[in-house]
Amino acid sequence: MPTPAFLPVSSQGTVKTLIPEELKDIGITIILSNTYHLYLRPGIDVIEKLGGLHRYMAWDGPILTDSGGYQVFSLARLCQVADEGVTFRSHIDGSEHRLTPELVVEFQQKLGADIIMTLDECPAIDTSMAKVREAVDRTYCWAERCRERHRGSDQLLFGIIQGGIFPELRQQSAKAITSLDFPGYAIGGLSLGEPKEQTWSMLDETMPFLPADRPRYLMGVGSPEDIIEGISRGIDLFDSALPTRVARNGALFTVQGRVNIRKAIYKTKEQPVDADCDCYTCRTFSAAYLHHLFKCEELLAYRLATMHNLRFIIRLMQQIENAIQQGTFAAFKSDFLSQYQVTDEEVRLAQKQKWLNSPRHCDDTAL
């Protein structure tokens, strides 16, 4: 698996709108899938019975599954956290379920992913230091139990660092988790609405503790401007639904920043959305056609936009890799960020989009 790599999100066993062949054409080498979603639908046992997740979704490249922890804390209802594990109600039908460190390893083994994640407690960004400290301690205990259950398996089990926005806790978590000697480490609990400076400052607190010879994975980060910042701090792996989600909203990446293809200026634009882009969409269609599909809410719109945004990210990763190899990364980063405009609206949405309702969701009581 070449790094740095970006993992598109295949929440329910599909990178929305695309088939595996298209992901490969775009240059995707590894994808992420969500244990939480697959557990609820179609059920872990269904996928196991059908030969595992690779076969189910016809993807023969590497798959990383998360543990389900993040979704339980952000998406599910009425979660209750205790040392044993976490109970939650399905966001689909309200039915009650339970995850423990042992169960999430078992689920991910049944799914047959190549890289699997430990169960972590991921507090909302406005959680008190005392509560985050508890989450850090629990995340460590859970990581240990995951490792124990995982012993003897061929899958790569990655540990997850937590610690919220508290430097001391980030360091504590990094030291504790790395002491368990995982083959890779993820940094969780960031990019949840905190200001960007805080994201990078937390990363700067954490990175020195992560061994450079193991993959370092920044969870839930995937905008062009954040990927370049992450790589410049030593991150190897990123996953995020952002490129595909904003694509379906008509926001397309260009070197100047995101553009809204629904805007009237595109109605008659004969050139592709991004003249420099080599994606299928830009090679085949005018911006005007894409504009039309979005205005008509045609399903093809979401597909073409998704292909473009994913290809933009993959090309960015390739450009970064080239720049690193040629020793010109600093100049590349500075050039890219000076051209790529992030609007106030995007900043506002990024801070708003996650977990504003989290206190209602999380009830830190006994299991």
Added chain:
Amino acid sequence: MPTPAFLPVSSQGTVKTLIPEELKDIGITIILSNTYHLYLRPGIDVIEKLGGLHRYMAWDGPILTDSGGYQVFSLARLCQVADEGVTFRSHIDGSEHRLTPELVVEFQQKLGADIIMTLDECPAIDTSMAKVREAVDRTYCWAERCRERHRGSDQLLFGIIQGGIFPELRQQSAKAITSLDFPGYAIGGLSLGEPKEQTWSMLDETMPFLPADRPRYLMGVGSPEDIIEGISRGIDLFDSALPTRVARNGALFTVQGRVNIRKAIYKTKEQPVDADCDCYTCRTFSAAYLHHLFKCEELLAYRLATMHNLRFIIRLMQQIENAIQQGTFAAFKSDFLSQYQVTDEEVRLAQKQKWLNSPRHCDDTAL
């Protein structure tokens, strides 16, 4: 263009969910697009400015455009018919527009389609004989005017036969329209909710008047069982949104009839939806996976189902052609229809789906 052929419907310049390369892989040789829809969005002039419809939607095979008449009579609001033409209000924003025979030829010329259609008056199935007679007369006058405006163009202009469910009027319309010597003829105003026996009986009244050396096109018909009946009566061309529309509802064609992929029996079915099918979907995914995508309302579901249903129709056309060439069509038809079950529900929906509200839509007063 090989016949018999089935034209999938690309209402708004896209066969919903698919790209041109996929249509070709499926075996689609010609598509239909709707002048009415393209006139409203993005506008005929926009497509002309961008180099015509082929380039706009990146389809380099033949395109047939309809005149917009059918949509005006079935979809638009408050249409008023007069000898001069028809006025209507957009189903999107209520704005008022006008179509005349001359304008629809002009529009279709600007779109750059290969086959274009005359403007016809298409009455609802419950229209009185007197009104249908008027529509037949007007359709003839409009066909003449279209032919006049079209003179000197390279595009093939097809005439359309009307006549409702009245044998006498069907014959009258067929004689009148064929007297204008078009390079192809369409039969309109059928499959609008009338019992199937009536559809075939009207076709039987009409076909003897259509020259066998010109393509004969049955508009708006496209279920497997109807295509085989149509071909057995000499029809060469079919178009219909049915295969793609029912696909998006989870109804997939098999040799036993349509199946509803949402049903629980498919949740763990390892085989493809149709074991005999060579479409991408059946070659790649289990029925269980498709079931899951539909249950989760994943956008990929609609795309995979569309590919399957279109491929089913194309394979059916190929099988029919082979059977005709080998002189075994009668046996093939009988075998196929004895296996292919049409449920009462499908019959009920087919009779209900079109134009039950047509009297409210159509106001036969002066322009």
